Amino acid sequence: MTAITRGAPEGPAILEARELSIGFTLRGRRLAAVRRADLSLRQGETLAIVGESGSGKSVLAKSFLGMLDKNGRVESGSIMFQGQDLARYTSEKEWLAIRGKRIAMIFQDPMTALNPLKTVGEQIREAAALHRGLDRAASRHAVLETLARVGIGESELRYRQYPHEFSGGMRQRAVIAAAVACKPEVLICDEPTTALDVTVQAQILDLIKSLQADLGMSVLFITHDLGVVASVADRVAVMYSGQVIEEGRVDEVFYDPRCPYTWALLASLPQLGVRGEDLYSIKGTPPSAFKTIVGDAFAPRNPGALKVDFEYEPPVFQVSPSHWARTWLLDPRAPAIEAPETVRRLRERMKRRESGASAASGGGGLA
Amino acid sequence: MKNDYAQLPVGLFRPAPFDEAAAELTGYAPYSYWRSTFRTFIRNPISVGLLLVIVVFCAMGFLYPVFSNVDPNRVDLETSQWNLSPQSGHPFGTDGLGRDLWARTWHGTRTSMLLGFIIAVLDVGIGMVVGALWGYVRRLDRPMTELYNVLNNVPQPVILVLLPYILRPGFWTIIIALCSTGWIGIARFVRNKVISIRDAEYNVASRCLGTPLHRMISRNVLPYLVSVLIMEAALTIPYSIGSEVYLGFIGLGLPLDTVSLGNLVNLGKNNFMLYPYQLAWPTAIVAAITISFYIVGNRFSDASDPRNHV
């Protein structure tokens, strides 16, 4: 295994972040939210970004829509979308051609994402009318269709109702309806099921999957729920402290993770715990975004860290054509450090499952 | 450097000792709420400038009367000394009785600031205690809400005018008049905050653990309110000074031989056509003080707003 720059993608990338750095100015200090992150979303696939809260997933996703908060900006790097560098967009006008129309986004909490004072139908319609240039009647019709498509029955009635008259799941469907009403090429889902009941989660995930299939969208899925990842994602990118540290197909990252942080993340899954043993937990806390990070950001929390981790940032090592990771462990000079026991068990369990009957369905995830 | 990794010494690729304390520390930027508030506050030159204005005026107001022996009410029997324009010996000029406006202005500043401070402390103090109880003790809610409705609907002029008649005009009368309605607004504000905090989960938990009421209020609730209350106090001061000016205008302010900014403004206003400086100095100082307190209060509230902290 040699350390090379990014390997060739399996399909064409529709949205690609290269060396993307995003910083915020907060109370007079600079905060690095995203540090030279690389990410590529390929045509028609579902890419999941996983990581702890504060790891920069949401900021990264928002930057694809030009929706960083006022005090934040892309400091370097590029966001390539269909041959255009979104990172260089400065005016609202430029973004309006992309936002909602070609890249849409749905949010974590459907309870707050809808304007409580406007009817649900109207909130979906305003986007549809805007992007598809439809008049009121036509756009209304389109919305009714979309509502039906996302599984909201009695769409005429629902159109006229206010968000507070909807249940959480229904609201998320409405949000999805609004997002896909203009048939975007990319759909960014920012933890769309976290706030929902477990029973509803699966329905929403199914809905997203089926819409993706129907509309041929690429989906960028942000989550910290590895179960969700396993069930919906084709590929997965692991973020830690503003950086993508490992990216690859779901099976590759889950079965053959290379970064100590990915190990830790997987190990701390409750599903992997062994009865009678303490659950694994990552020591320490994620680094403050105010601090300048030297070397590997995870090193201070990594009991098996190498000295080099504290001094030099690891480069990208290609594990397979579709799998890369940032860790000095992949350097030939590094001692061979085994993944923790739980992670190895996971690999075995995965393998067992794969050979089992229902592996493809994935609906139940790891549970 | 990125491409030079091949040159890295092999020795670096040895396991490093694990320091659990360091692991914990990574998450903490060196941070303290008050220090952060303070730092944000002083980073803004306007805030600092205005704070300086307040400090200077306070210092002048409180120190000048101590170190100077010029009586602000000293009448000059020599009429040629009346209504002098600013000149050496009388940097601010003199008024219609030859009284030195420089001395009067600083004595007045002291009186008005003192008035403002006392009202602010009383309003906020009473408002805080009553508001905390109001919010925490459910049984009090009904009567207090009714009291609030009543006080809110008694036209303020009635109280401002009645009290001086009943108690005679004076320093403490103004304080009582202004505080009699001022505290309830703050109390209600505190009450609303307390209710929202009271029902917050950490307090529900604390209650389940049997923490006594007073301890919960003082430990869990009040600290959260401190920044808000400091701001309220800062905003009460310009309001009080303004009210004193207003009461002077309708003839129910401080006794006119008391030197206060309100009295100076109202006296100066009468002679404005002829001796504009007699209005100019007190007005400038009232404006500077009220604006300073207003802005500093607002800036402080911004700086201390927990939502603005990470």
Add this chain to the structure above:
Amino acid sequence: MGSYILKRLGQSLVTVVIVVVSVFMLLRLMPNSGYFTREDYVNMDQAARTAYLRNLGVLDNPFVQLAHFAGGLMKGDLGRSISLYPRSPVSSIIAEKAPYSLCFGLASIIISMSLGLGLGVLMARHKDGFADWMGTLYVTVVRAIPSLIWLFFIQLWISGLMGWPMIFYLDRPVSWILPTISFSLAGLGWYAIWLRRFMVDEENRDYVKFATSKGLPRTRVMRGHILRNAMVVLVQYFPQQILLTIAGSLLIESLYNIPGMGGLLVSAVRQQDNPIVQTIVLLYAVLGVLGVFLGDLLMAFVDPRIKLADCSGKGA
């Protein structure tokens, strides 16, 4: 809903009664000497003074007076002034004066609302920008500096500069301008600063992010979402603001010699004209609670989340 409204009105009535009765009792704490001038004391002996006071009705037991007042009220009789405009019916005094305050008040509300809300939007829209900065400066000046000072200078300088009359004349519209402006300035600041604050609060809400992510232009997000939602918070204060314009402003009305309601309460209290004070207190209290009530109704009207029965919680 009907029963809810009845209950609310009942509560309001209790508040009004407590307000009126407490002011009524407070007034009785004032010494009766206020009914006589120095000259009167020279002219009148004790017997004449007592007779005078008895004829005013102020020597009666306060509860008798209260009952008398209430009795008159039932018959729609507010009584007659006793010392400010002796023997003039209080109702006709208020009927003469209120229209002035009301007209200036409403005109200034229109101006201060439209300009103030406009300024608020501008400030929120360009938060931390030039407009915000100027707006903040304006609001600071208007709110921090005692109004007596700037109102005085406006009257003095602008009337001189423009050659406008210094006082109000009913038959010279040009003389209406300065008082109307003076009336509007503080309100303008009030609307601007609150709308800005509410809009900035709204701006950070998720639905705004979602609306933006849908690709709506910022102007549309501002107008259709942020402004609209921020106004809902503000809107409940409107009825009270409008109703209480009838109170007028002592400062402005006395500067411009507008014969409105502004100084009436203060003069009436000073001259112990109890029938006038009681009537005005009653009027303000009724308008005050009515304003809050209408505010809640309006709120329920514009905010689909609120059912009227929930308002009782909001009062808290």
Add this chain to the structure above:
Amino acid sequence: MKKRIAGISLVLALIALGTAGAATLDRFDGTYIAEGSSFRYFYTPTTTDQKVAANTQDGLVEQDRYSRFVPSLAESWSSNPDFTEWTFNLRKGIMWVDSKGAKTAYEITADDFVEGFRHVADPKNGIKNLSKDIRKLIFGLNNYYLDLVDIDSGKKKDITRDKALAAFEGVGVKALDKYTVTYKLNVPTPFFLSFLVMELFLPVEKDFLAQVGPDFGVGKDKLLYSGAYYISDWQRDKQIVFKANPFYWDAKTIKVKTINLQKVTDPNVTVQMFQRGELSQADLAADQVKALAGTKWAASIYSDPPAADRFSVTYWFVQNFSSSNPEWKAFINNLNFRKALSYGIDRVKLNELDDPYKPASVIRNTVIPEGQIYDEKGRDYSDYPGIKEIRAAGNYYNKAKAREYLAKALAELTDGKGNIKGVQAAKVDMKPVAEFQVDGKLPLQMLYVHFNDPTDTKRALLLKAMLEDAFGKENIDVQFGQVIDDMFAESVEPRRFDMIYDNFRFGFADPSAQLGRLITDGGINDGQYSDPEYDKLVDEAAKKYILSERYKIFAKAEALFLDRCYVIPWKMGGSVYTITKVVPFTSPKGGFGITRFKYKGMVVEKDPITVKRYEQLKAAFLKELAAVNTK
């Protein structure tokens, strides 16, 4: 006393002189400060009320430009030899006018005067000006009034109110026939005419009064007009417009057809409005005079104290002889100390606060104002021996004399070591006005009480500085107490003061109007001094009906009173600078009652009257006045 008929030819001559070559206007724009209480003209607590009463109603007599009593609604009058019965013959065919200036069906008759007084005499109507003096003057009035008071208070139950009202028949105000009204008095009153110019003696139409009931005077259409003007327009707290009454008995003397009064409270605004041509007249405070110096207006600013409506008012300091402050009580009862006080007060400087230009011109050292009452030979009371010298003394201030008298007082009152004889340390409780501790040692602590308004506060501070300068701080320590609205109720009556100042109007045309109520237990003896010698002189004077004899004894009494410093007069009312388009000396003048508020006869010109012109007119007027008085 002889009847005096107006010298109409003289009036006309002067007007001709005054207006020669100048364009006149038929409109006057004035201001007022406080809104009147109502148009119920029997009750005139404010100047505005008095203006309304004076211009909308006429009484039996009025005063002319020379202050002489001349016929008004009464054509002629006579009295019995001891001046206890006065009979007035009314003009015939004069009709009441309504608020549209139209003649009503009501004629002004003797009954209207009786009816007016009946209204005034009923305590239910709350006419505060019905003073004890008047109740005791008119035959039967006091008992009638007190009976009604007792019935109202429930003290008297043996008679119904209606019956008591019917007893008005017994009061000495009667209509002998339709055009004759008589007044029967308890005591000989040669100066009775000076009462008749008061608003209390105005007429009212009985039927109309019954018709409007309690609404009498609450609006311009709720009264009828008998005077030179009727109210054509009125907005409360804004404006009163008078229009000339076309049916006025003396309509030809009305030069100004419209009087427009606006409420303006800020004197600065008044001046500005005048400069913009919006007003015919503006009164100026000292500072405004200064502000206008060097402008084109300066040539038209003058002050004419006798013309001011407050001229008959005298200001004096009142010392509390029965103070609860033992230090002060010891000192003030010492004549030398009182003289020291009198010499220690610099009247010129005090007046400088009001009039920085001619502060000495408004000093008044006497109680009775000059130029108000004349004996049968036309000699001014204030020129009588004893008084004339005091008048001439001007500013009494003399620091050396003050010290000299103070030294005497100190020698008599202290033991030479700073201890005041017979005075112990004590707490002086004058709450709520003041409360302080005295130690029975020098400096003498005194409480000066003043109004909480800017001018009064200035005056107090100046007085303190003055006394502490004259006596030395080691001898006197002036403390202040403030009252808000009512000096009398808060301070004077409960004797919560050591020294205050007060002002009093000369109420009717006899020295007894002031001197009579300054006796021991007199109505305005607020210091509670007692001097039998003075009381005796006043008593003696009141028994003389020949004016010169009467005045002589009164003058003696007043001189004695002033010499013993029971009060310290220091200034006359009404030093006001004006800038005006009104030709001076054209309208009625008089210190009594309401005549001086009349606009009747007033001439208004297009341009302000210059000082030069004023001086010319004044010289001419004084010449005429002398001629009229000695006639």
